[in-house]
Amino acid sequence: NTEVEALTKDPKNFATWGGDYYGMRYSALDQINNKNVKDLQPVWTFSTGMLRGHEGGPLVVNDVIYIQTPYPHKVYALDQGTQSVIWEYSYSPDKDVDPNQVISVMCCDVVNRGLAYGDGKIFLAQGDATLVALDAKTGKVVWKTKNGEPKLGMTSTNAPLVVKDKVITGIAGGEFGVRGFLAAYNIKDGTLAWKAYSMGPDSDIKVDPEKTMTWTDGKMAPVGKDSSLKTWEGDQWKLGGGTTWGWYSYDPKLNLVYYGSGNPGTWNPTQRPGDNKWSMTLWARDADTGVAKWVYQMTPHDEWDYDGINEVPLVDLKMTDKNGKEHDKLIVHFDRNGFGYTLDRVTGELLVAEKFDKAVNWASHVDMKTGRPQVVDQYSTHKGGEDNNTTGICPAALGSKDQQPIAYSPRTNLVYIPGNHVCMNYEPFEVEYTAGQPYVGATLTMFPAGVDAKTGEKNGSHNLGVFTAWDPTTGKIVWSKDEPFSVWSGAIATAGDVVFYGTLEGYLKAVDAKTGDELYRFKTPSGIIGNVNTWSYKGKQYVGVMSGLGGWAGIGMAAGLEGESEGLGAVGAYRNLSNYTKLGGVFTVFGLPNK
Numbered sequence: 309n310t311e312v313e314a315l316t317k318d319p320k321n322f323a324t325w326g327g328d329y330y331g332m333r334y335s336a337l338d339q340i341n342n343k344n345v346k347d348l349q350p351v352w353t354f355s356t357g358m359l360r361g362h363e364g365g366p367l368v369v370n371d372v373i374y375i376q377t378p379y380p381h382k383v384y385a386l387d388q389g390t391q392s393v394i395w396e397y398s399y400s401p402d403k404d405v406d407p408n409q410v411i412s413v414m415c416c417d418v419v420n421r422g423l424a425y426g427d428g429k430i431f432l433a434q435g436d437a438t439l440v441a442l443d444a445k446t447g448k449v450v451w452k453t454k455n456g457e458p459k460l461g462m463t464s465t466n467a468p469l470v471v472k473d474k475v476i477t478g479i480a481g482g483e484f485g486v487r488g489f490l491a492a493y494n495i496k497d498g499t500l501a502w503k504a505y506s507m508g509p510d511s512d513i514k515v516d517p518e519k520t521m522t523w524t525d526g527k528m529a530p531v532g533k534d535s536s537l538k539t540w541e542g543d544q545w546k547l548g549g550g551t552t553w554g555w556y557s558y559d560p561k562l563n564l565v566y567y568g569s570g571n572p573g574t575w576n577p578t579q580r581p582g583d584n585k586w587s588m589t590l591w592a593r594d595a596d597t598g599v600a601k602w603v604y605q606m607t608p609h610d611e612w613d614y615d616g617i618n619e620v621p622l623v624d625l626k627m628t629d630k631n632g633k634e635h636d637k638l639i640v641h642f643d644r645n646g647f648g649y650t651l652d653r654v655t656g657e658l659l660v661a662e663k664f665d666k667a668v669n670w671a672s673h674v675d676m677k678t679g680r681p682q683v684v685d686q687y688s689t690h691k692g693g694e695d696n697n698t699t700g701i702c703p704a705a706l707g708s709k710d711q712q713p714i715a716y717s718p719r720t721n722l723v724y725i726p727g728n729h730v731c732m733n734y735e736p737f738e739v740e741y742t743a744g745q746p747y748v749g750a751t752l753t754m755f756p757a758g759v760d761a762k763t764g765e766k767n768g769s770h771n772l773g774v775f776t777a778w779d780p781t782t783g784k785i786v787w788s789k790d791e792p793f794s795v796w797s798g799a800i801a802t803a804g805d806v807v808f809y810g811t812l813e814g815y816l817k818a819v820d821a822k823t824g825d826e827l828y829r830f831k832t833p834s835g836i837i838g839n840v841n842t843w844s845y846k847g848k849q850y851v852g853v854m855s856g857l858g859g860w861a862g863i864g865m866a867a868g869l870e871g872e873s874e875g876l877g878a879v880g881a882y883r884n885l886s887n888y889t890k891l892g893g894v895f896t897v898f899g900l901p902n903k
């Protein structure tokens with residue numbers, strides 16, 4: 309979409325979830341820099357009036373700020389000059405939708421990861437799995453389309469992406485036996501352009517047996533006929549998961565959309581033998597047709613809920629592989645499974661797969677020839693012994709990183725990873741599918757990793773989080789900073805050589821892009837699970853973030869859960885958070901003082 313591309317080229321805007329089509333989360337603004345960021349101040353705030361988890365970040369298009377809240381949603385268009393509401397959209401359910409039923413099938417709080425802009429419209433993927441287009445000037449509904457059935461456990465939490473004349477969106481519900489898909493809707497009227505499932509017959513998954521390639525035996529080869537069906541028993545693929553609730557990025561020159569698919573259903577691995585393709589997979593799909601150019605499955609036959617949906621940012625960086633071949637169009641991906649991947653985004657060749665959190669113990673390494681992780685027997689959840697409980701698995705199900713997007717700076721050539729440092733015990737149990745009911749089949753408890761995040765030495769630390777700078781060409785940690793709680797907020801890097809991120813206790817932090825030294829912190833009104841964005845208005849640079857504790861890590865407080873293993877195992881680990889912060893959605897804008 310040429311309009312969106314032009315908007316993202318002017319750093320006064322922040323016009324997609326990632327700031328650009330690449331999903332780099334880098335801003336060319338440098339007014340706020342590593343020397344003066346210590347003087348940063350909150351300059352205005354705005355309460356969203358809602359309590360649950362606030363994910364995503366402000367979209368800034370031609371001086372108007374657009375923010376959205378968790379389900380049942382509000383969208384606000386804000387005027388920066390008067391700091392007032394231009395328009396407000398209030399969600400109202402269609403006749404056949406019961407908001408309480410929707411809330412009951414949203415797995416990890418009622419979050420929403422953000423808005424998209426294009427063609428004079430603002431797009432919101434609503435919790436009830438309808439995609440709505442709002443007039444960017446008035447907030448009036450232009451069109452609305454049903455992308456999934458909440459009664460079957462389908463919900464939406466993703467930030468859509470406008471690509472050419474289409475809006476790309478996905479579906480959540482991997483814990484409810486939903487078969488994931490990516491869908492493209494026509495931007496003018498919301499009619500379906502294409503839909504591509506994560507598993508099933510070749511035609512459903514838009515895979516060409518001859519032309520869709522995958523990493524095999526150290527090179528790319530066609531996936532062959534029935535590449536998904538062959539890896540499931542019977543028709544289990546129909547409840548196969550592989551949902552697509554994360555982030556989508558796009559290469560306008562290659563016309564390819566990149567994203568990852570989630571965990572296979574159920575979490576109990578003994579119930580679904582096989583590799584369960586193409587769950588846990590990185591995808592490159594043609595934006596016009598949806599047909600897959602290449603696929604790479606990161607975690608075949610998942611046994612840990614290492615959902616593969618984390619963002620797939622594009623980076624233009626030169627590297628030479630071990631055969632001496634040069635690559636300069638790359639993607640990076642930091643998976644829940646704890647491995648940081650670099651692939652050639654044109655061909656899908658696997659270039660780097662290394663641990664970005666040294667606590668990771670479920671696999672020793674990724675075999676670079678087959679691309680398969682080498683599972684450590686002791687941490688296979690098939691092998692839980694008499695009580696069926698496998699203990700001390702790292703990372704926990706919420707991964708070494710969950711949905712919180714990374715930032716990449718083309719000035720340092722480093723990736724900045726907001727991360728988790730959490731391990732788990734995992735006890736699978738037999739579960740039967742009932743439409744619209746949880747199809748989880750495992751009980752978890754989580755706890756801090758207790759090892760040095762850089763060296764892997766045991767140190768008994770109680771940190772649940774870590775913020776890491778990473779070299780994507782070598783797969784090495786450059787620096788890392790412990791955080792008391794998981795960093796559940798999306799980072800941003802700037803041309804001022806500052807990296808910003810939020811913490812679960814509620815701090816907005818700025819660190820030096822080269823050294824990681826902390827330069828600034830400010831305690832916002834609630835825990836931060838939103839993304840930090842930056843833009844400029846009347847020549848002045850601003851930084852903005854939504855506070856509002858929730859998401860999976862904050863589910864205990866957000867949903868009022870108490871039991872150790874409630875909230876899919878997260879409640880126990882993050883219990884202490886309530887000593888630091890409370891619920892409440894607030895958008896805070898920061899700037900340097902006027903001289």
Ligand SMILES: O=C(O)c1cc(C(=O)O)c2c(n1)C(=O)C(=O)c1cc(C(=O)O)[nH]c1-2
Nearest residue numbers: 416419465480481482483551553615859860
């Ligand atoms: O399988 C799914 O469909 C699905 C959906 C979601 C979601 O939509 O928020 C999450 C997850 N899984 C999940 O595994 C997970 O760790 C997670 C964390 C969060 C969050 O917003 O904090 N959502 C989700």
